[in-house]
Amino acid sequence: MHDFRRLIVWQRSRELAVALDARTRTFPRRDRGVVALQLRRAALSIPANISEGCGKSSRRETIRFLQMASASAHETENHLLIAGDLRFLSMRECEKMAGEIKSIQRMLDGLMRNLP
Numbered sequence: 001m002h003d004f005r006r007l008i009v010w011q012r013s014r015e016l017a018v019a020l021d022a023r024t025r026t027f028p029r030r031d032r033g034v035v036a037l038q039l040r041r042a043a044l045s046i047p048a049n050i051s052e053g054c055g056k057s058s059r060r061e062t063i064r065f066l067q068m069a070s071a072s073a074h075e076t077e078n079h080l081l082i083a084g085d086l087r088f089l090s091m092r093e094c095e096k097m098a099g100e101i102k103s104i105q106r107m108l109d110g111l112m113r114n115l116p
Contacts, residue, residue, distance in 0.1 A: 002062075004047075004054035009107035013046040013069070016100055020076075027088045035088065039079040045072035046104065063112050070108045077101045 004010045020043045024036035046069050053065025077098055084094035 002054040004051040007050065007054070007111070009104060009111060010047050010050045010054075012100065012107070013043075013050060013073075013104050016076075016097070016104065017043040017047060020080075020097070023089070023093070024083075027083070031086075031088060035079060035083050035086065039076065039083060042072050042076040042079055045069070046076065050108075059115055062115060066108055066112050066115075070105055070112075073101050073105045073108065 017040075021040050024039055027033075027036045049065045049069035049072060053062045053069065056062045056065060080089070080094055080097055080101070083089045084091060089097075
């Protein structure tokens with residue numbers, strides 16, 4: 001349906017996933033990888049669902065995957081806030097990344113509304 005690589009929302013969600021992957025690798029050992037893994041998994045799911053949705057043949061299927069991408073963005077935000085509560089991330093980092101997630105969510109909403 002679309003070349004996902006041309007979508008700004010995919011590009012930005014990919015950049016977010018890469019940034020979160022790098023940042024979670026510095027989480028303390030006491031996390032034992034639990035929060036870090038959940039945060040990375042949720043963040044990776046956003047661009048994955050966008051790209052998969054773009055490969056679908058119907059508008060309905062595409063929207064379903066974009067909805068999953070949006071749900072993954074919400075999940076990522078939740079894990080990000082918990083990482084902040086646990087002081088694995090600074091308040092400033094959490095706010096910056098949460099702002100990017102909100103922006104991605106708005107772009108996904110717009111894409112779903114305007115999908116031909």
